[in-house]
Amino acid sequence: MPPEMKPGRVRLVGAGPGAADLLTLRALRAVEAAEALLYDALVPEEILALAPAACLKIQTGKRAGRTSMAQPTINRLMLRLARRGLQVIRLKGGDPSIFGRVGEEAAFLQAHGIEIEVIPGVTAACAAAAQFGFPLTHRGEARRVVFTTARLEAGTLSADWATAADPEATLCVYMGGAAAGELARRLIAAGRPAVTPAAVVESAGRPEARRLFAGSLAGLAEARLAGEGGPVLIVVGEVAGLPAVQRLSGPRAVCA
Numbered sequence: 321m322p323p324e325m326k327p328g329r330v331r332l333v334g335a336g337p338g339a340a341d342l343l344t345l346r347a348l349r350a351v352e353a354a355e356a357l358l359y360d361a362l363v364p365e366e367i368l369a370l371a372p373a374a375c376l377k378i379q380t381g382k383r384a385g386r387t388s389m390a391q392p393t394i395n396r397l398m399l400r401l402a403r404r405g406l407q408v409i410r411l412k413g414g415d416p417s418i419f420g421r422v423g424e425e426a427a428f429l430q431a432h433g434i435e436i437e438v439i440p441g442v443t444a445a446c447a448a449a450a451q452f453g454f455p456l457t458h459r460g461e462a463r464r465v466v467f468t469t470a471r472l473e474a475g476t477l478s479a480d481w482a483t484a485a486d487p488e489a490t491l492c493v494y495m496g497g498a499a500a501g502e503l504a505r506r507l508i509a510a511g512r513p514a515v516t517p518a519a520v521v522e523s524a525g526r527p528e529a530r531r532l533f534a535g536s537l538a539g540l541a542e543a544r545l546a547g548e549g550g551p552v553l554i555v556v557g558e559v560a561g562l563p564a565v566q567r568l569s570g571p572r573a574v575c576a
């Protein structure tokens with residue numbers, strides 16, 4: 321790099337659950353100032369449209385089961401763009417610190433002398449809770465929240481089943497849509513009562529959000545989820561069975 325050229329900065333930004341009005345102001349300002357934008361597949365067009373027309377926009381993929389750019393390629397691309405002196409935005413769905421690989425990307429960039437900033441976002445679990453009217457913690461019933469993932473790999477589901485079976489924990493399961501039935505069966509086998517409430521929310525925080533399932537773990541074990549192809553979050557715990565908090569505004573919640 322020529323000595324007169326100062327390296328740019330990379331901001332690792334949470335885009336929220338997919339509605340532009342759930343971006344934080346700091347995230348919005350970062351996107352509006354972007355010179356290069358590397359974005360995940362869950363970031364919708366209405367948010368990408370907030371970047372300047374001259375901004376270089378690169379999709380990096382990252383939807384389960386679909387082709388994504390390999391992580392080392394993403395890392396090298398961010399580095400190269402920052403070394404060209406550009407203001408680089410790495411835009412991720414939800415919050416970058418929740419299943420967003422922010423730790424790996426930050427460590428890589430810092431190891432190469434690039435300044436970084438992390439800007440948080442609204443994670444899918446918070447968006448689902450707000451939209452469908454349940455809390456994630458509830459006095460006396462849900463003292464802990466566990467953000468976890470449930471992906472079937474070679475037909476098996478790995479998880480910390482002892483933590484998952486904790487009756488006072490609300491489980492927010494990311495990337496688990498395809499494994500919902502198996503997850504429910506495993507939770508019951510691990511000791512979580514079959515009557516424990518469970519909900520499955522698709523596209524939380526967006527106008528097209530739908531609750532694909534509301535019932536018990538036993539019901540989820542048998543359910544056939546008919547989604548529209550949007551991202552799916554599973555919530556297990558007493559909070560999912562509480563009467564919905566009255567919503568005054570915001571996107572309509574569609575319940576199956």
Ligand SMILES: C[S@@+](CC[C@H](N)C(=O)[O-])C[C@H]1O[C@@H](n2cnc3c(N)ncnc32)[C@H](O)[C@@H]1O
Pocket residue numbers: 337338362384412413414415416417418419420442443444445447493494495496497521522523524525526551552553
């Ligand atoms: C790689 S993880 C990223 C999570 C993201 N960093 C967050 O904080 O929401 C992707 C998974 O998050 C969940 N997810 C993301 N956005 C969602 C949304 N709007 N509604 C429901 N689930 C969502 C889905 O389980 C999806 O498979």
